[in-house]
Amino acid sequence: MDKSVPQIVEQFLHGDDTAFAELVHRYQRKIYSVAFQILGNHLDADEVVQETFVRIYNKRKDLENVRYFTSFILRIATNYSIDLLRKRKGHTTLADDSTSLPGHIQLALSTKVATPSENLKNKRLMNEILKALELLPTKQRLTAILHDIEGFTKAEIAETFGCPEATVRSNLHIARTKLKKILKQRLYPKE
Amino acid sequence: MTCLQYKLLIDDLADNSLDPVLATQLKEHILLCDSCKQELEATGHLKELLNNSASVNPGDLYFEETANLIFARTIEKNDWQEQQKQKSPEKIRSEFSRALISTAAALIIFAISIIIGTSDTKFAQNNPAESPIFVMTPLEQMIEPDDSPIFTKAEQLNHIQGMLLISPPGMLGRLSVIHEYNRLVN
Numbered sequence: 001m002d003k004s005v006p007q008i009v010e011q012f013l014h015g016d017d018t019a020f021a022e023l024v025h026r027y028q029r030k031i032y033s034v035a036f037q038i039l040g041n042h043l044d045a046d047e048v049v050q051e052t053f054v055r056i057y058n059k060r061k062d063l064e065n066v067r068y069f070t071s072f073i074l075r076i077a078t079n080y081s082i083d084l085l086r087k088r089k090g091h092t093t094l095a096d097d098s099t100s101l102p103g104h105i106q107l108a109l110s111t112k113v114a115t116p117s118e119n120l121k122n123k124r125l126m127n128e129i130l131k132a133l134e135l136l137p138t139k140q141r142l143t144a145i146l147h148d149i150e151g152f153t154k155a156e157i158a159e160t161f162g163c164p165e166a167t168v169r170s171n172l173h174i175a176r177t178k179l180k181k182i183l184k185q186r187l188y189p190k191e
Numbered sequence: 192m193t194c195l196q197y198k199l200l201i202d203d204l205a206d207n208s209l210d211p212v213l214a215t216q217l218k219e220h221i222l223l224c225d226s227c228k229q230e231l232e233a234t235g236h237l238k239e240l241l242n243n244s245a246s247v248n249p250g251d252l253y254f255e256e257t258a259n260l261i262f263a264r265t266i267e268k269n270d271w272q273e274q275q276k277q278k279s280p281e282k283i284r285s286e287f288s289r290a291l292i293s294t295a296a297a298l299i300i301f302a303i304s305i306i307i308g309t310s311d312t313k314f315a316q317n318n319p320a321e322s323p324i325f326v327m328t329p330l331e332q333m334i335e336p337d338d339s340p341i342f343t344k345a346e347q348l349n350h351i352q353g354m355l356l357i358s359p360p361g362m363l364g365r366l367s368v369i370h371e372y373n374r375l376v377n
Contacts (some may be wrong), residue, residue, distance in 0.1 A: 017266045017269075020265065020266060021258070021262065021266070024258050024261055024262075025258065028254055028257060028258060028261075029248075029254060032249070032254075032257075033248075042249065046257065049257055049261075050257065050260060050261055050264070053261045053265065054261065054264050054265055057261075057265035057266075057269075058265070125240070125243075129240060129241065144241065147206075148237075148238055148241040148242065149241050149242065151242075154208070169202070169203070172202060173199070173202050176202060176234060176237055179237055179241075180233050180234070180237050183237065183240065
């Protein structure tokens with residue numbers, strides 16, 4: 001039977017390295033996806049994934065006071081992503097095409113869609129969404145990414161940012177309103 | 192409730208997180224209000240777009256490699272450090288013995304080099320055929336007999352003393368000329 005996250009965290013706290021390995025396997029995809037949505041390129045997302053787990057391993061004692069591991073790991077990943085974003089400011093962060101990715105990763109991306117035209121359409125849409133998200137202030141952008149793209153609940157996001165749930169609702173509402181306006185202009189300019 | 196107040200609840204309705212009573216009221220309002228209906232449709236469309244864009248998947252191989260890299264930086268590194276901390280007494284003794292033997296060997300080589308170095312002149316006199324290996328140029332021949340335009344005799348002797356300490360052939364032959372140097376200086 002699969003163990004629950006609190007059980008795995010408890011084992012990890014008692015020095016069980018297999019529990020840490022289990023946490024890596026459970027969360028690395030989610031962390032990668034969040035980091036990619038925030039940073040817009042594979043290399044930075046990769047760095048975020050590795051650093052997040054290395055920090056958790058090195059600061060395992062901090063986990064004793066953590067109520068929700070998901071929010072805790074999300075906070076580390078988003079904070080690190082924001083730091084990277086600040087460092088990269090002025091440099092292009094969006095990966096317009098996947099040619100800069102290592103071979104097997106390009107393959108994985110390109111086989112996700114059935115036809116080249118679908119691939120192109122998906123890429124274009126994704127770039128438009130990433131660009132639209134880039135125009136939002138950091139908190140609104142992160143809220144939209146975590147809630148609408150990654151599927152985290154408002155309570156988890158509130159815990160991650162250490163703010164009331166009402167603030168998350170408000171940020172989400174403003175972010176959606178702005179995104180609707182931006183995407184409408186970009187995707188349907190003639191309307 | 193006004194239309195503007197209803198509009199603020201549309202996000203929650205789209206997320207299925209609205210209180211059931213309010214949800215019923217809002218749905219009834221939407222049936223009559225085109226503006227709110229459009230707002231709900233636009234929010235739903237946006238949610239769908241964003242949800243569909245969550246397709247970043249670099250593949251299983253990437254995640255396998257990344258997990259291994261993370262383990263190398265955490266678990267395996269920690270194991271190695273633990274191994275270093277938990278050395279058995281036998282291993283510590285063995286390492287100490289090896290260090291002791293190495294030091295003794297170095298000291299023996301040092302002593303031999305001093306012995307050979309101090310006896311080379313005598314050795315060269317007794318074995319003329321071997322002399323090219325050990326015999327050094329006498330110091331008198333290395334310095335100008337009088338003060339040169341550049342260096343005085345005393346300065347030249349100081350240079351030679353320095354060279355004796357730092358230059359090749361190292362320890363071999365170095366000590367044997369010290370007494371000669373002292374003789375010249377005095």
